[in-house]
Amino acid sequence: MFEVKNLKYKDILYIDHLNINKNSVTCIVGESGSGKTTLLKMLNNIISPDEGEIYFNRKEINQYNPIDLRRRVVMLPQTPIIYKGSILDNILIGKKFSKSEIYDIKEIENLLEKFNVNKxxxxxxxxxxGGEKQRVCLIRVLIMNPEVILLDEPTSALDENTEDLVINYVVEYVKKNNKTLIMVTHSKEIAKKYSDHIIEITKRR
Structure with missing residues (x-):
C-alpha cells in the first residue's frame, strides 16, 4: 500500500526502502526524536521529504489531491483537536470532512460505551x-470509514487497562473491515501484542 524509497528529511529521518502492507496492522516504535511522527505525517502528505519518494497504491503521493488523500488516509495526532460544541458535534466533524452526512447514532453510542466514555x-x-477527548477523536476517525488509519500515540493519556481495551477494539475493527492501521506507539508490548508488522526507527547519533 505504501512504499518509501531513498527518503531523507532534515537530520531526523533516513529510510532506504520501506513497504507497508495493505489490510494489516503496522506499529512504529522507537525512542523520542527518532522521527516516528515525522514518518506518519509524510504518509498523510502533511510534510514532504527533502529527498526520496513515497508511493500510495503505486502512485506517487504528491500526485494525489491532498484533501482527497486525507479522506482516504486519516491521521489522528497525539494531541486531540476538540472544537466548540457538543461531543456529537465533534464526532460528526469527521463525517462533514469526508463529505458524508449519513451516520448511525446507535453506532456512535456503542463506540462511546466500548471506549468507556460515559457521557x-x-x-x-x-x-x-484528556483521555476522553482522545477517545472521542478516535471515534471521529472510525466513523469516517477511511481506507487507512494513522494513529500517533492514540492512548498516551489512558491508563493501561483502558489502553488495552481501546487498541483491542480498533485492531478488531480494522481486521473485520479490511482496513489498514499504522500506529506510532511508545509501548513495545502493545506493538508485539497487536501488530502484524513492527517498524523500529532508531535515532541517528
Missing part, C-alpha cells in the same frame, strides 16, 4: 478529560 452526546466536548 451524553449533547454534553460540551470541552468538559471532557
Amino acid at each position: 451524553n452526546l449533547n454534553e460540551p466536548a470541552e468538559n471532557l478529560s
Whole structure:
C-alpha cells in the first residue's frame, strides 16, 4: 500500500526502502526524536521529504489531491483537536470532512460505551478529560470509514487497562473491515501484542 524509497528529511529521518502492507496492522516504535511522527505525517502528505519518494497504491503521493488523500488516509495526532460544541458535534466533524452526512447514532453510542466514555452526546466536548477527548477523536476517525488509519500515540493519556481495551477494539475493527492501521506507539508490548508488522526507527547519533 505504501512504499518509501531513498527518503531523507532534515537530520531526523533516513529510510532506504520501506513497504507497508495493505489490510494489516503496522506499529512504529522507537525512542523520542527518532522521527516516528515525522514518518506518519509524510504518509498523510502533511510534510514532504527533502529527498526520496513515497508511493500510495503505486502512485506517487504528491500526485494525489491532498484533501482527497486525507479522506482516504486519516491521521489522528497525539494531541486531540476538540472544537466548540457538543461531543456529537465533534464526532460528526469527521463525517462533514469526508463529505458524508449519513451516520448511525446507535453506532456512535456503542463506540462511546466500548471506549468507556460515559457521557451524553449533547454534553460540551470541552468538559471532557484528556483521555476522553482522545477517545472521542478516535471515534471521529472510525466513523469516517477511511481506507487507512494513522494513529500517533492514540492512548498516551489512558491508563493501561483502558489502553488495552481501546487498541483491542480498533485492531478488531480494522481486521473485520479490511482496513489498514499504522500506529506510532511508545509501548513495545502493545506493538508485539497487536501488530502484524513492527517498524523500529532508531535515532541517528
